Amino acid sequence: MNIITLTDTMLVVEPQGLDKVWSFKRKLEIPLSHVRGATFDPGANQEPKGLRAPGLALPGKWAGTFNKDGDKSFWNVSAPSETVVIELIDEHYARLVLTVGQPRSVVDAINVAVQPG
Amino acid sequence: MGRNRSFIEAEVVAQCAEIFRSTGYEGTSIDDLVQATGLHRGSLYKAFGSKRGLFVLALRQSAGPAMPTHDSTDLLLVALMELAPRDPEIRSIAFGILSGVAPRHTPQSLGERLLERAREPRANEATTKDSA
Numbered sequence: 123m124n125i126i127t128l129t130d131t132m133l134v135v136e137p138q139g140l141d142k143v144w145s146f147k148r149k150l151e152i153p154l155s156h157v158r159g160a161t162f163d164p165g166a167n168q169e170p171k172g173l174r175a176p177g178l179a180l181p182g183k184w185a186g187t188f189n190k191d192g193d194k195s196f197w198n199v200s201a202p203s204e205t206v207v208i209e210l211i212d213e214h215y216a217r218l219v220l221t222v223g224q225p226r227s228v229v230d231a232i233n234v235a236v237q238p239g
Numbered sequence: 240m241g242r243n244r245s246f247i248e249a250e251v252v253a254q255c256a257e258i259f260r261s262t263g264y265e266g267t268s269i270d271d272l273v274q275a276t277g278l279h280r281g282s283l284y285k286a287f288g289s290k291r292g293l294f295v296l297a298l299r300q301s302a303g304p305a306m307p308t309h310d311s312t313d314l315l316l317v318a319l320m321e322l323a324p325r326d327p328e329i330r331s332i333a334f335g336i337l338s339g340v341a342p343r344h345t346p347q348s349l350g351e352r353l354l355e356r357a358r359e360p361r362a363n364e365a366t367t368k369d370s371a
Contacts (some may be wrong), residue, residue, distance in 0.1 A: 159289025165270040169280050191281060207269075209288045217284060230325055233291050237328045 124198050124220045126228055128235045133157050133208070135218065137185070137198050144178040144185035145198045150218070158209040160232040162225045167202035171195070187215075195219055208232065248286065249300065251276050256297035260313045261361075264294060264321040294322070295329065302336040307343050312352045315344070 123141065127134040135150040142148050170190070171179070177186010177197070184197045193216035199205055201221045206229055208218040222228045254275045258267050269290060273280050287293040298318050301311040315336060323330040337344050 159292045161269060161284075161289040161291070163269045163290075165268055165273075166280065168270075193281065193285075207284060207289075209284045217281075233289065234326065237326075 123200060124222050126220070126222055126232070128154075128231060131155075133232065133235075135220065141185055141198055141200070144183070145196070146176050146186055147196070147198075150196065150215075152210060152213060154236050156210050156213050157232065157236045158211055159236065160206055160208045160229040162205075162229045163207045164203045164205055166205050166207050166219055167199055171197060184219075193217065246276075246278060246282075246286075248296075251278065251286070252293065252296045252300050255293050256301055256310070256314055259294060259297060259317055260310060264290075264317055291322075291326070291329075294318075295332065298329070298332055298336075302332075302339075309352065309356075312344070312349070313356060316349065316353060316356075319349075 123138045125136045125138060127136070131154055133152045133154055135147075135152070137145045137147055167184070171184060172188040172190025172195070174186055174188050177188070178184070179186075182200065182202075184199045186197060188195050188197055194214065195217040196215045197219045199219055199221045204221050204223065204225045206220055206222055206225045208220070210216060210218065255267075255272050258271050258275050262271065267290070269280060269283065272283060272290070272293065276283065278286075283293070287296065298314060301314045303311075307315075315333060318329055318333045323333050
């Protein structure tokens, strides 16, 4: 599980509890100008994720950095039905794939926050 | 540094618009769009950023200079029903289309299209009847 917070300029992702350990990340801070958009995508978890380094992959649980087609993604998924995909630009990670509470509201909030004006 | 984009963006957007029109915005999953376009999920995200990003392009593309078609009106109705109330940018695109140079849509014409659309049998409905 992850907590996502929006400030005026930043998107902050905090893996919760032991997920901090599995994912090797305590906190990700992304400027909103580097966020292209968010999508509620329960099917994302069915996809091949690529090579993991470093991180954890168990049935029903994926956490850490995955490499595929030259792109790095950050995964912290424990409940695939509540998965959101956040596409980034000019960041270490091309994409974040995260389990969050109330995924639809989170997606709407991010997409409104990154709109110009 | 991913693979080259070897697809025609406008074509992909049109394929996705078709799905948005028939199943609505929330009713369309990324799996549906992956299936309709034949693209990888990662390529869709890389090219368009999000499902919403794709919808914005579809809405803009369908509001071309020509007279509105049933297809473009249906997409506009989806935008007005589902996204406009909670998404300022899409609201402004939708009302921009409504207040275009020539008055192509009126409340009357939108309402008529909505009722007409409700009476159009869908392919799956016809199949259900056939098998009954």
